[in-house]
Amino acid sequence: MTERYLAFDFGGTKVDIGIGTAAGEWLATTRFAVREAGTAEAVVERALAEAAALMGGAPVRAVGVSTMGITRPEGVLLAPAIPGWDALRLPERFQAAFADQPVAIENDVRAALEAEHRWGALQGTEYAAYLNLGTGIAVSLWAAGRVWPGAHGAFGEVAYWWEPGEAGFSAGHAPFEERYGGGALDRRVHAEFPPYQSLQEAFDRCRDPRFDAFVTDVWRALAHRLGQAWVLLDVEAVAIGGGMAAQFARIAPIFEAEWQSHVPFPPRVVPSRFLGRAGLWGALAVAVRGGEAP
Numbered sequence: 001m002t003e004r005y006l007a008f009d010f011g012g013t014k015v016d017i018g019i020g021t022a023a024g025e026w027l028a029t030t031r032f033a034v035r036e037a038g039t040a041e042a043v044v045e046r047a048l049a050e051a052a053a054l055m056g057g058a059p060v061r062a063v064g065v066s067t068m069g070i071t072r073p074e075g076v077l078l079a080p081a082i083p084g085w086d087a088l089r090l091p092e093r094f095q096a097a098f099a100d101q102p103v104a105i106e107n108d109v110r111a112a113l114e115a116e117h118r119w120g121a122l123q124g125t126e127y128a129a130y131l132n133l134g135t136g137i138a139v140s141l142w143a144a145g146r147v148w149p150g151a152h153g154a155f156g157e158v159a160y161w162w163e164p165g166e167a168g169f170s171a172g173h174a175p176f177e178e179r180y181g182g183g184a185l186d187r188r189v190h191a192e193f194p195p196y197q198s199l200q201e202a203f204d205r206c207r208d209p210r211f212d213a214f215v216t217d218v219w220r221a222l223a224h225r226l227g228q229a230w231v232l233l234d235v236e237a238v239a240i241g242g243g244m245a246a247q248f249a250r251i252a253p254i255f256e257a258e259w260q261s262h263v264p265f266p267p268r269v270v271p272s273r274f275l276g277r278a279g280l281w282g283a284l285a286v287a288v289r290g291g292e293a294p
Contacts, residue, residue, distance in 0.1 A: 006062075006098075012135055017030050030054060071106075078154065113140040137159050245272055
């Protein structure tokens with residue numbers, strides 16, 4: 001009988017839950033909007049109830065959880081998207097709910113990288129990165145056979161990059177993300193290119209040449225800062241995921257041109273295989289890893 005793994009992906013706006021196999025095949029999935037549940041505590045309760053319904057009383061080999069921020073026993077750091085998420089004791093809650101199965105909890109961007117390396121666009125690489133371009137901006141690194149978390153679990157939190165004189169983390173700001181994250185770009189599009197409400201809407205409908213110049217400047221600015229990370233990390237490939245990855249055909253040539261010009265060993269640029277479902281695939285990869293652990 002094929003062993004089953006249970007995966008949870010907690011995002012800022014939605015929660016995905018699925019049951020899959022070690023081969024990366026989905027047997028059942030479901031999704032609900034965070035706003036439907038209300039509080040952070042209610043989001044977790046709803047997710048556990050939805051998972052129980054999916055399982056239908058049948059066992060799973062292991063459980064994987066993908067979530068924003070840095071999960072600690074006493075709470076979650078760097079996860080402002082859902083009010084109250086920082087106070088949740090996720091390890092305690094999930095270990096209580098699944099006392100008989102291994103439970104692994106991972107940052108969503110690192111989990112996505114794990115999925116890309118196991119089943120996706122980064123299979124076979126030794127040194128690679130996953131770049132999330134969405135509401136949040138973050139990087140994760142695969143090297144020496146594993147995902148690297150950093151000393152405090154904060155590797156790749158490039159949202160906190162700053163320019164001289166900018167208020168930063170200690171003042172409650174993530175300067176780079178506040179300029180180039182999906183929410184910031186949506187607000188700029190709404191202000192500069194009415195009546196469009198979002199970057200995606202403008203991509204689909206706006207024919208103003210000024211919009212093309214705007215997004216080209218944005219991609220070049222991102223390529224400039226991120227290219228400096230590749231100089232430091234020396235990766236062979238970068239997979240681009242998150243909401244903006246839907247525009248990969250527009251982004252990739254700009255990134256490639258900048259990096260070919262300035263990075264001594266420019267990485268290959270590839271689209272994420274999993275795009276908007278990268279978090280759920282990541283949670284499945286984390287669950288499979290947990291089930292493989294001795």
